[in-house]
Amino acid sequence: MKSSKVRQKYFDFFTKKGHKLTPSSSIIPSDPTTLFTSAGMQPMIPYLLGEAHPQGKRIVNSQKCFRSQDIMEVGDNRHTTFFEMLGNWSFGDYFKKEQLGWVFEFLTKDLGLDPNKLYVTAFEGNGQIPKDRETVEIWQELFKTAGIEAKLNERIFLYGAAKNWWTRADSPESMPEGEPGGPDSEVFYLFDQITHDPKFGKKCHPNCDCGRFLEIANSVFMQYQKKDKGFIELPQKNVDFGGGLERLVAACQNQPDIFKIDLFWPIIEKLKEDLRVEYGDGQNSTASLRVIADHIKAATFLIKDGVTPSNKMQGYVLRRLLRRCAVKIHALPQGRPARSADGSLNDSRAWEANDILPKLVDPIIDIYQETDYFQTGDWDQIRQTIAEELIKFKQTLKRGLRQIKKIDKVTGKNAFDLYQSYGFPFELIEELFLEKGQKVSREEFDKEFKKHQELSHQGSFL
Ligand SMILES: [Zn+2]
Structure with a gap:
């Protein structure tokens, strides 16, 4: 199933359940204390804290997100800095039973995922907050409808606050008085073609980092409020759901490599052709191609939302993304012929970043042409911003590399x-x-x- 179909099915599913579709907010938040929108929840915070949403109590959307803290993680089969987060919200309306039921229905019926490949988590509780039994019971009922007996530590896994508690603070303990928080419940997809790597622990489990399990959905239940002597139940309970579109598509295709789905593959193909390098397991160019594909997509979205390369704030992050692409291109296996401007092959370093990278904007436009946030754009200006930044960087890179060689x-x-x-x-x-x-x-x-x-x-x- 293609990404545009997954996105549309999600909108249709939740619209039928009484949700109103709202457009994605900018990747640059209006709140100046945060550099980027990194989750669909971020623009919804005022409504989760009690303000009335102009479109009502049930909202659905797809949010453009960017996580700069994940820059160095990119290169494996699943991490990206830019992604789309599908989200639905209940502002004091439905709660756990409806939410988990709909998530299960959407994943297994609308997307057709095999329920045998789905694993879920819940909050195990701590001294002050009880275990989330309700969530466990709901999941057991839901799996039963698919003929699966969902046992603890087999199908349903309990984790502590570090994994299954949502708060804007670091932990339940550090939450200030009056702050809302609550347990969450994630759904993981199992890629059983991958074997567990014991370097990540003796036994594999949903939160294992070996890549067998991929988190595809997370329902946050805003249920409690911190008081001086512990937690009380909130009178108005909210639901916040987030599911990475790229990961959902990967699960639909049973494809553990996110870069092989249609949201990335056309960029990788263009890179393979222009750089004449291979992509796949065991190829030493694979990680570099993933980094370039992710970063150039992120850069395109950042420039489109008004960021220009500079030495501070968002501009610095954009500069870092583009420079990192240039370094990766430079470090690719040497001596392979590249195409020059007239299309002929030559042995020189015609694959300089300022030629290669602006051209990647084209497949990105094709990938997102069906989304409402990519209908129009000053594409020439985006290509030009990328090219100019990389031309400026070229001389610096050359001098620095000469020094590093020594x-x-x-x-x-x-x-x-x-x-x-x-x-x-x-x-x-x-x-x-x-x-x-x-x-x-x-x-x-x-x-x-x-x-x-x-x-x-x-x-x-x-
Ligand atoms: Zn594992």
């Missing part, structure tokens, strides 16, 4: 020198040395940074 072993000192002389951000220095198989210590780098700061302070007194 360094046998990285230390905090020579990493800091690169920062000072070429303006390379730490993350980029880290990246360049990783390509050389060396790890830069953040601690040592920071130590040098501090030493330098102290020296310049002393200097100002002389």
